[in-house]
Amino acid sequence: MMEKEELYKTASLARLELTEKEADDLSQAVSQMIEYFSMMEKIDVTGLEPTTHVSAGKNRVRKDEIVESSLADRMIEAAPEHDDRFITIPHVL
Amino acid sequence: MIETFIGLEIHIQLLTKTKIFCNCKNEFSHIPNTNVCPVCMGYPGVLPRLNEEAVRKAYIVCRALNCHLNEKAVFERKNYFYPDLPKNYQISQFALPFGVNGLVEIDGVPKIRIHEAHLEEDAGKLVHEGMTSYCDFNRTGTPLLEIVTEPDFKKPEDAELFLQNFRKMVRYLRVCDGNMEEGSMRCDVNVSVNFEGKGLGRKVEIKNLNSFRHVRLALQHEIQRQSKMLTAGETIVQETRLWNDEKKRTESMRSKEDANDYRYFPEPDLPPYYPAPEFLAAIEKEQTELPWIRKRRFINEYKLADDGAEFLTEERERADFFEAALNAGVSVQSASSWMRGEIAKGLNKNKMSLKDSHLTVEKFVTLIKLLDEGKINSQGAKKAMEILICEDKDTADVIRENNLMQMADSGELEAVVDKVIAGNDKVVQQIKGGDQKPIGFLIGQIMKASGGKADPKKARELLLNKIS
Numbered sequence: 001m002m003e004k005e006e007l008y009k010t011a012s013l014a015r016l017e018l019t020e021k022e023a024d025d026l027s028q029a030v031s032q033m034i035e036y037f038s039m040m041e042k043i044d045v046t047g048l049e050p051t052t053h054v055s056a057g058k059n060r061v062r063k064d065e066i067v068e069s070s071l072a073d074r075m076i077e078a079a080p081e082h083d084d085r086f087i088t089i090p091h092v093l
Numbered sequence: 094m095i096e097t098f099i100g101l102e103i104h105i106q107l108l109t110k111t112k113i114f115c116n117c118k119n120e121f122s123h124i125p126n127t128n129v130c131p132v133c134m135g136y137p138g139v140l141p142r143l144n145e146e147a148v149r150k151a152y153i154v155c156r157a158l159n160c161h162l163n164e165k166a167v168f169e170r171k172n173y174f175y176p177d178l179p180k181n182y183q184i185s186q187f188a189l190p191f192g193v194n195g196l197v198e199i200d201g202v203p204k205i206r207i208h209e210a211h212l213e214e215d216a217g218k219l220v221h222e223g224m225t226s227y228c229d230f231n232r233t234g235t236p237l238l239e240i241v242t243e244p245d246f247k248k249p250e251d252a253e254l255f256l257q258n259f260r261k262m263v264r265y266l267r268v269c270d271g272n273m274e275e276g277s278m279r280c281d282v283n284v285s286v287n288f289e290g291k292g293l294g295r296k297v298e299i300k301n302l303n304s305f306r307h308v309r310l311a312l313q314h315e316i317q318r319q320s321k322m323l324t325a326g327e328t329i330v331q332e333t334r335l336w337n338d339e340k341k342r343t344e345s346m347r348s349k350e351d352a353n354d355y356r357y358f359p360e361p362d363l364p365p366y367y368p369a370p371e372f373l374a375a376i377e378k379e380q381t382e383l384p385w386i387r388k389r390r391f392i393n394e395y396k397l398a399d400d401g402a403e404f405l406t407e408e409r410e411r412a413d414f415f416e417a418a419l420n421a422g423v424s425v426q427s428a429s430s431w432m433r434g435e436i437a438k439g440l441n442k443n444k445m446s447l448k449d450s451h452l453t454v455e456k457f458v459t460l461i462k463l464l465d466e467g468k469i470n471s472q473g474a475k476k477a478m479e480i481l482i483c484e485d486k487d488t489a490d491v492i493r494e495n496n497l498m499q500m501a502d503s504g505e506l507e508a509v510v511d512k513v514i515a516g517n518d519k520v521v522q523q524i525k526g527g528d529q530k531p532i533g534f535l536i537g538q539i540m541k542a543s544g545g546k547a548d549p550k551k552a553r554e555l556l557l558n559k560i561s
Contacts, residue, residue, distance in 0.1 A: 013354055015174050052167050052359035060364050064109050064146035067116035069130030076126055085125040086227035089176055092219070 114141030135180030160192030185213035249312035
């Protein structure tokens with residue numbers, strides 16, 4: 001069973017707030033997921049290079065050329081709050 | 094005895110036209126939120142595409158730092174929630190960065206091992222004021238190369254000297270402008286102390302260092318603080334501290350106990366990068382003699398003093414100019430004294446660097462030849478130099494237009510000398526009476542009367558002949 005404390009920590013990393021009840025329900029579900037992972041962890045992978053990508057190819061690069069986007073003004077307008085061209089948010093350290 | 098361990102984390106913004114994963118302009122702008130697009134703003138469904146120029150410049154640095162270049166490099170997502178990055182993760186490299194295990198050997202600094210150099214995207218800029226934070230995402234996605242050293246520095250002064258050389262290096266390599274005030278080059282330090290022979294102590298990271306001076310001061314302060322605690326038997330907390338330049342001290346920012354768990358994982362949208370042999374051969378061609386190596390060579394080869402070699406190798410353009418002038422036949426003495434003297438003075442006065450001035454090696458060499466041949470005198474040469482720096486003109490034209498040719502005709506000079514003798518009878522009598530001192534005064538008068546065109550040596554000869 002997943003430690004509740006661990007669950008709260010994970011939630012806080014994702015900036016999620018959990019009620020007591022949600023935490024109870026979730027800890028069971030998450031524990032199950034973790035068990036699946038521990039099953040996979042038992043598989044012997046000695047000598048295998050970890051697969052980071054399946055079929056993305058390699059060395060996909062683009063030329064260093066400017067293409068202007070029209071997003072800027074629309075993005076500022078769409079922001080919940082802005083001050084001139086700054087997007088403003090509650091103070092964060 | 095207490096031992097100190099210092100390591101550096103240096104971030105350099107790479108000089109590219111566009112951002113690292115999108116085609117937005119990579120350019121500082123005073124107008125917030127202008128260089129943004131769906132990719133760097135993390136809109137759903139967009140695909141990052143790697144800028145080949147950022148890759149090239151990153152490898153140039155890795156190679157210059159003698160790094161081992163990983164056969165395969167992988168971008169990863171570094172997950173953290175902070176409003177300076179709208180994606181909620183930063184694309185960086187973690188397990189397989191471009192370069193690892195480098196080594197830098199600079200004269201006067203111990204050998205410094207490079208842990209790694211990895212390419213990532215810069216975050217946006219937040220301005221905090223009152224109850225509000227202001228977000229500007231222009232900087233978001235600027236290609237950023239992070240270089241991490243091993244904790245091999247023993248003294249704050251070594252770290253400072255290393256950084257000065259490092260900045261020269263990135264400028265020599267033309268990958269970064271190295272401007273610490275504007276943040277295109279930034280440095281965090283980590284430092285720990287321990288009793289000798291006990292190995293590394295508990296590491297403290299210091300941020301908010303905007304100049305080399307701040308790096309040195311912050312390290313000096315922090316080493317003192319930690320040493321006192323260590324001697325008093327107190328526990329040093331592993332944490333991040335900020336340099337407060339007004340109070341000249343470091344202050345606790347956050348404790349590492351609830352250290353961020355970044356949950357790195359390979360970026361699924363970017364395939365791995367395998368540097369090809371032909372690509373690496375091209376990187377090899379971009380290598381240039383590094384500033385500290387060039388300085389050492391200048392001292393050995395041209396018998397320059399340390400400060401002279403330091404000055405001449407400060408910028409790559411300056412060192413290139415110097416050596417090109419030597420190749421064209423100018424003497425070491427002449428080239429170095431002109432560059433440190435009149436040229437430096439003129440550039441300074443016009444707030445120019447050699448690169449953006451109008452002076453070229455050819456113009457300089459022509460000027461020195463005319464001077465050596467006695468066609469112009471040093472006063473005229475200095476005057477011409479002032480003009481050559483800020484106007485786009487040939488040396489010959491400048492000399493002709495400003496009438497700087499030395500009086501070649503001795504008859505003309507003789508007439509001037511006669512005139513000066515006639516007009517300064519009292520002084521002439523003084524000299525005839527055995528007082529040598531006023532000779533200089535008369536030469537000055539001759540120079541003045543000739544409009545600066547007389548050859549002072551010839552004038553002196555003539556004058557003394559006539560008086561005695």
